[in-house]
Amino acid sequence: MAGFFKSLIQRFTKPDIDWDDLEAALIAGDLGPRLSLQIVDDLKDQARKLHGADIVQVTREHIRKILPEAPKPLTRLEGKPKVVLVIGVNGTGKTTSTAKLAHLLHKGGHKVVLAAADTFRAAAVEQLEVWSQRLNIPMVKGPPNGDPASVCFEAYDLASKTGADFLLCDTAGRLHNKHNLMEELKKIHRILGRKDSTSPHEVLLVVDATTGSNALQQAREFNKIIPLSGVIVTKLDGSGKGGILVTIQQELGVPTRYIGLGEKVEEFQAFDSQRFVEELL
Numbered sequence: 001m002a003g004f005f006k007s008l009i010q011r012f013t014k015p016d017i018d019w020d021d022l023e024a025a026l027i028a029g030d031l032g033p034r035l036s037l038q039i040v041d042d043l044k045d046q047a048r049k050l051h052g053a054d055i056v057q058v059t060r061e062h063i064r065k066i067l068p069e070a071p072k073p074l075t076r077l078e079g080k081p082k083v084v085l086v087i088g089v090n091g092t093g094k095t096t097s098t099a100k101l102a103h104l105l106h107k108g109g110h111k112v113v114l115a116a117a118d119t120f121r122a123a124a125v126e127q128l129e130v131w132s133q134r135l136n137i138p139m140v141k142g143p144p145n146g147d148p149a150s151v152c153f154e155a156y157d158l159a160s161k162t163g164a165d166f167l168l169c170d171t172a173g174r175l176h177n178k179h180n181l182m183e184e185l186k187k188i189h190r191i192l193g194r195k196d197s198t199s200p201h202e203v204l205l206v207v208d209a210t211t212g213s214n215a216l217q218q219a220r221e222f223n224k225i226i227p228l229s230g231v232i233v234t235k236l237d238g239s240g241k242g243g244i245l246v247t248i249q250q251e252l253g254v255p256t257r258y259i260g261l262g263e264k265v266e267e268f269q270a271f272d273s274q275r276f277v278e279e280l281l
């Protein structure tokens with residue numbers, strides 16, 4: 001992802017900057033039209049002759065102002081499991097991210113239970129099961145095409161009975177414009193609320209950084225159905241430029257909580273905005 005911005009800076013080191021070109025380049029970096037225009041306006045306002053380093057500095061300051069300073073990793077609750085619902089459109093990396101998050105929490109000394117509530121895709125259940133066995137983390141699953149809400153319901157009981165710190169619920173991929181699937185998601189949400197009225201405590205939307213502005217649209221639509229408490233941005237190791245997480249924060253106020261940097265279970269980390277800005281620029 002850093003490569004994109006590096007080449008951007010190299011292109012704008014000459015004194016006669018083409019502002020439209022710069023704005024287009026920032027948008028291409030998934031920073032969104034609003035933020036890109038703000039950055040360009042800010043640069044134009046500055047009387048001094050700009051060169052590449054200034055552009056980096058101004059862009060960095062803008063991004064810093066938007067992103068929260070402190071990382072917001074998941075923390076446990078006292079006396080009950082913290083319920084985390086993992087949602088998103090198809091193929092963004094929900095199952096992989098759920099397994100990675102389970103691994104990270106487990107490594108941090110927490111007790112985790114997994115709910116394989118993607119009953120639609122048998123491979124997703126198998127995939128999560130492999131991780132659950134490998135990581136030695138209990139998992140609850142249902143029959144193929146069974147009711148995902150009842151899988152979460154049962155998994156909650158197991159998590160509660162065994163004194164787990166976290167219950168992570170992987171859900172099926174769904175397009176935000178498919179009414180029935182979104183209703184199903186609301187049902188999962190509602191059912192979890194019956195076990196503990198404050199549950200789910202976290203709703204994390206998984207977005208694929210390589211899909212650019214589609215990810216913003218997904219966040220917007222899912223957030224209307226169920227308020228999101230955070231985003232997991234995957235595939236930042238690929239062609240994803242990372243700017244999208246800044247745009248989601250700016251447009252919707254939803255922070256990025258974790259980032260995926262590869263297919264391996266360790267290639268996942270709590271989002272740290274300071275580090276992100278340094279690496280991005």
Ligand SMILES: Nc1nc2c(ncn2[C@@H]2O[C@H](COP(=O)(O)OP(=O)(O)OP(=O)(O)O)[C@@H](O)[C@H]2O)c(=O)[nH]1
Pocket residue numbers: 088089090091092093094095096097118121124171172173174234235236237238259260261262263
């Ligand atoms: N390079 C890279 N690949 C990733 C990352 N996260 C997930 N993937 C890959 O993306 C593909 C889809 O991941 P899944 O976890 O199956 O996606 P999903 O959202 O659960 O899929 P559905 O259940 O079909 O919606 C897999 O090949 C993963 O290995 C990442 O951070 N980087």
